[in-house]
Amino acid sequence: MRTLKDQFIKYLQKEGRASATILAYAKDLDQLIDFLADRGITNITDIVTDNLEEFKQFLKDNKYTLKSISRKLNSIKSFFKYLIGEGIVSASPAGGVSHPKYEITPPRILSPLEYRALRDAVKDDVRMYGIVELLLQTGLRIGELAAIQLQDISIEKNNIKIRAYESHEARKVPLNSTAVNAIEKYVASRPKTKNTTLFVTKTGNPFLIRNIRTAVNRYFRIAGIENAKVNDLRHTFVVEQLKAGVPIVELSHMVGHKRLSTTEKYLEFIGGAQTEPKKIKIAEL
Numbered sequence: 001m002r003t004l005k006d007q008f009i010k011y012l013q014k015e016g017r018a019s020a021t022i023l024a025y026a027k028d029l030d031q032l033i034d035f036l037a038d039r040g041i042t043n044i045t046d047i048v049t050d051n052l053e054e055f056k057q058f059l060k061d062n063k064y065t066l067k068s069i070s071r072k073l074n075s076i077k078s079f080f081k082y083l084i085g086e087g088i089v090s091a092s093p094a095g096g097v098s099h100p101k102y103e104i105t106p107p108r109i110l111s112p113l114e115y116r117a118l119r120d121a122v123k124d125d126v127r128m129y130g131i132v133e134l135l136l137q138t139g140l141r142i143g144e145l146a147a148i149q150l151q152d153i154s155i156e157k158n159n160i161k162i163r164a165y166e167s168h169e170a171r172k173v174p175l176n177s178t179a180v181n182a183i184e185k186y187v188a189s190r191p192k193t194k195n196t197t198l199f200v201t202k203t204g205n206p207f208l209i210r211n212i213r214t215a216v217n218r219y220f221r222i223a224g225i226e227n228a229k230v231n232d233l234r235h236t237f238v239v240e241q242l243k244a245g246v247p248i249v250e251l252s253h254m255v256g257h258k259r260l261s262t263t264e265k266y267l268e269f270i271g272g273a274q275t276e277p278k279k280i281k282i283a284e285l
Contacts (some may be wrong), residue, residue, distance in 0.1 A: 001036070001044050005029045008082050018166045028075035044083065049093045052076065056097060066102035073099055107235035109269055114225050115236060115285060121223040127207070128215055130186035131199060135216075135230070136285050137179040139237030139255040142230050144168075146209045148198040150187075155180060168256055176284045237285070239269045244283035254282070 005026070012022045035055050041047060052073075059069045073094065080092035110118070115136060122128040134145060144162050152161040158180060164170040175183070186199075193204025201207055216230045234255065241251050252263035 001033050001042055002030075004044055004083065004088065005033065005079070007086075008079055011082060016167050024071065025075045025078070028072040029079055031072070032076060045089060047093050049096045052094055052097045056100075060100075066100040070099045070102065073097060107266075107269075108228055108232040109239050110225070110228065110232060110236040112285075114223070114228070115233075117223040118219060118225060121219045125219075126186050126189050127199060128219060130182045131207075131212060132216065132219070132233070133182035134179055135233040136237060137176055137182075137282070138173050139234045139241075140173065141234065141256070142209055142212060144256075146197075146199065146207065146212055149196045150198055151196060153183060153198065155184070162256065167258075171253065171256055173254060174282055176282050178284045235266070238263065238266045240285055241283055242266055242270050246282060 009026050032055055077094045080094050083089045122132050158175045159172045162171050162173055191200055191202055191204050193200055195204050197206040199207040213230050220228045248263055252260050257263050
């Protein structure tokens with residue numbers, strides 16, 4: 001059974017699925033395989049719906065959140081869909097297993113007072129000031145920000161090239177004057193290093209995603225901003241641009257959403273509909 005799981009993981013890699021998604025699928029399926037093995041089930045064709053219902057109950061009993069359980073079921077359903085496509089099984093025992101219902105937590109949108117407080121908190125840390133402003137003024141994903149190279153920035157054209165990675169396509173993101181000023185201020189004091197990554201440590205090594213997240217969270221606490229995460233700066237950017245009248249199609253491309261419907265979900269935070277779009281130039285927060 002584990003061999004089939006490994007084949008499925010290789011298939012996902014060929015399909016260009018995100019590494020975090022692939023890792024989650026692998027862990028979810030390993031957990032299922034271990035659960036079934038403990039009950040004497042080692043052949044994929046011996047799995048029935050009741051086994052998966054039992055696994056679902058096992059997860060509930062072990063205090064997994066409903067959201068986590070739903071994600072694990074997604075992994076299992078996708079696995080069996082792949083097996084059917086490969087002709088390994090004829091039907092999916094996961095088809096009759098329902099997802100637990102749970103409330104989707106709406107994105108956290110920072111108020112102007114909050115993001116100004118965050119800006120004040122980082123103002124004396126030139127690197128973190130540059131990071132916060134870039135996230136807030138462009139809506140970049142934290143992974144995209146960590147991957148920016150010096151040569152990706154065009155101050156003359158006021159944009160940043162975001163390179164293609166995993167399932168995300170390359171795109172160019174416009175920079176407003178606040179973002180440009182923050183970048184220039186940081187680059188002027190950036191440690192001298194052969195490394196071309198924009199944001200680096202004091203020793204000239206790339207500033208890693210996990211360390212960026214930890215640093216931003218620290219400044220959230222210093223600023224007195226509760227229940228906020230790094231990605232909330234991205235959410236805030238999208239909402240503020242919609243408020244400012246940036247056309248939703250342009251905005252969707254700007255932030256790298258694969259589907260326009262993803263961007264449309266933010267309309268509820270500006271009253272359910274965008275007023276007549278009036279500009280493409282991004283607003284400064």
